[in-house]
Amino acid sequence: MKIGIIGGLGPLATVKFMEMLNTRLENLNKEIEMVVINDPTTPDRTSYILDNTKENPINKILEMVKKLELFDCDLLVMPCNTASYFYKEIINNTSILFINIVEETVKYLNINNIKKVGLLATEGTIQSGIYKELLDEYNIELITPNKEEQNIISSIIYDGIKSGKEININDFYKIVNNLKNLGSEKVILGCTELSALKEIYHLQAEYLIDAMEILADSTIRHIKNTD
Numbered sequence: 757m758k759i760g761i762i763g764g765l766g767p768l769a770t771v772k773f774m775e776m777l778n779t780r781l782e783n784l785n786k787e788i789e790m791v792v793i794n795d796p797t798t799p800d801r802t803s804y805i806l807d808n809t810k811e812n813p814i815n816k817i818l819e820m821v822k823k824l825e826l827f828d829c830d831l832l833v834m835p836c837n838t839a840s841y842f843y844k845e846i847i848n849n850t851s852i853l854f855i856n857i858v859e860e861t862v863k864y865l866n867i868n869n870i871k872k873v874g875l876l877a878t879e880g881t882i883q884s885g886i887y888k889e890l891l892d893e894y895n896i897e898l899i900t901p902n903k904e905e906q907n908i909i910s911s912i913i914y915d916g917i918k919s920g921k922e923i924n925i926n927d928f929y930k931i932v933n934n935l936k937n938l939g940s941e942k943v944i945l946g947c948t949e950l951s952a953l954k955e956i957y958h959l960q961a962e963y964l965i966d967a968m969e970i971l972a973d974s975t976i977r978h979i980k981n982t983d
Contacts, residue, residue: 757979760829760852762820763794765801765836766918769948769968770794772955773835776972781979788979791827793820801838802880814842821850830982831855833975835948835968837887838880853978860974861944861967862890870942872897873965874935876909877946887946899940905931909950917949917956925957936963 759777763770770792781788798816817839824832832854834840840858847854865873873896875887882900891898901909908927916923935943942965945951951968953959 757831757982758789758791758827758829759975759979760821760824760827760832761790761792761794762817762824762832762834762836762839763792764796764820765798765834765839766949767794767796768917768952769835772952773833773948773968773972776969777975780972780976784976784980786979791824791829793823795820801836801841802878805838805841805880805884813839814845817842817846818849821846821852825850825852831975831978833857833971835951835971837946837948837967838878838884840886841880841884843886855971855974855978857948857967857971858886858946859890861946861965861970862887862894862896864965864970865891865896865942865944866894870896872899872939872941874899874932874938874940874943875946876901876931876935876943876950878913879906879910881946882906887944897939899935899938901931901935905934912953913947913949917952923953928953929961932961932964 799811799813801813803810804812829852832852837857840856843856888898912923932943942963945966948968951966
């Protein structure tokens with residue numbers, strides 16, 4: 757089994773995802789080969805989603821896919837929620853099985869009987885509707901931050917985590933609590949930079965669902981099922 761990772765979206769999230777996989781593989785007492793293409797020069801996904809005149813990131817993403825094909829990978833994963841906007845284009849351009857972080861997260865919610873969920877993500881992820889479309893299929897209600905709160909989340913992602921700078925964690929918790937007060941049973945960390953935030957600030961809140969952890973768990977399940 758050889759896992760191909762479409763990485764660099766962003767680089768810190770890719771490293772955190774590999775750590776998650778390695779920890780789980782150690783628990784299985786398994787050594788699995790990973791091939792990582794970590795290309796941080798991929799154009800910003802949110803910029804393109806919000807304005808299609810911007811440079812399209814799909815070309816860089818498919819370049820990474822083709823490189824991973826040369827290594828005969830058995831499975832592809834991409835630790836980036838926003839880039840799942842290009843999911844159909846990816847699977848239409850490769851024969852390798854691709855595990856979609858958004859799809860796996862929604863399946864997790866459905867299995868755990870979550871009926872109302874909050875989402876913290878990039879503005880691109882929110883506006884693209886990639887979570888809402890799948891959540892609607894399972895009759896799960898989606899709650900998102902208001903405009904002011906979304907601006908704060910975007911700043912945490914881009915000005916904080918991606919830039920390696922400190923953030924005001926109280927602002928983050930305030931938004932999470934507001935989503936809870938609106939009826940969210942759980943709140944999805946729907947950006948892998950927010951998954952990194954969880955690790956950096958040791959967030960322990962049980963009502964936070966980490967999409968990147970779900971992707972790691974799904975990857976491990978696939979490995980076990982193909983033994």
